[in-house]
Amino acid sequence: MPLLLRSANCRILLRFLLFWISLILRIVLLIVSPLLPPPPSSSSFSCNPSCSAISSSSSSSTPVRALLHVLSLVSVLPVSSRKYGLVRSLADRLLDENLLLSPVGGLRSVNRVALSDAFACTIRRLEAAVASTTFGPADLISGVVWSSLRWIGAAEEESGAGKAALAEKLAAEVLWLAQKMADCGSASEAAVRWAAASGLGRIALSADPRIQVALVRVSVFMFKQAHRLQAEWCEEGGDACDGLLVSAPQCCVSMLRTWLPLLCRAGSGVGIPILEVVERAEMLRVLEGMVEMLDREQQEEILALWLHHFTLCPESDWPNLESYYAGWYAESRKLVLQSSL
Secondary structure (H helix, E strand, O other), rough: OOHHHHHHHHHHHOOOOOOHHHHHHHHHHHHHHOOOOOOOOOHOOOOOOOHHHHHHOOOHHHHHHHHHHHHHHHHOOOOOOHHHHHHHHHHHHHHHHHHOOOOOHHHHHHHHHHHHHHHHHOOOOOOOOHHHOOOOOOOOOOOOOHHHHHHHOOOOOOOOOOHHHHHHHHHHEEEEEHHHHOOOOOHHHHHHHOOOHHHHHHHOEEEEEHHHHHHHHHHHHHHHHHHHHHHHHHHHHOOOOOOOOOOOHHOOOHHHHHHHHHHHHHHOOOOOOOOOOOHHHHHHHHHHHHHHOOOOHHHHHHHHHHHHHHOOOOOOOOOOOHHHHHHHHHHHHHHHHHHOO
């Protein structure tokens, strides 16, 4: 009995001690927090699951609003819900029927409007989900304290697996929406929006490896669409494509700036290859083709970006643009020699 009492007293004393340590650390963090890099603002990521339907309700037709509502439910329902499959199947059915009933114009534009809004909203939700899984210096210190508290039973266990699973789900839905946008002829808009998601690309570099894998799969599809847009732009003599607000070269440069670092650094800690051998070779050709059509200054910027991130990740050997880099440098050297004559 005395042994049990001593054990209970020690446990209470340990909890009391850790409470004061936690309090002191919180005060220290409050003092030094202005010196630490600020975390992503939750307000900048906030996205009501029904934001698209609400924002478009006053200016869109009934079919657009109804389709938006279905797509919003796909985004907000967890995969574990037995109604998720039903709603996802309903969305596929409505989108496919619209294309069958109106191959050109009409209902095709209904799909475009609904998918565009849903795609933008899902990217914002994805960015918020990925941000919630990453940690800064303050989170690291607090995590040590709370781990200690959970170890002695003073706090409940909280796993980040649920947050990572949500991010993976949203990434898969971004890819699904982009593929649906491609079906109705607006893949270029999806590529432009993905290229512009610089905040998501930045935090993806420190995300969970499983999330990085999901984002790489989305990016591979988007790179191919951007390359196709770039080729069409060149064939049309530099005219605007699909009424986009940015040109194809601007889209490609943004895509490379935002997502090439992730291609170089993703997959660390993942036991299986992200892409098959054939897919890797195809993507390498896509990347080389995109860089080839940029101007010399942009080529230098993108190749320097690739070299930086590729060499910083010793576990990864893809995408290896060494041969292209050497050829580009030889061409640059040739131009210098010609100008000196």
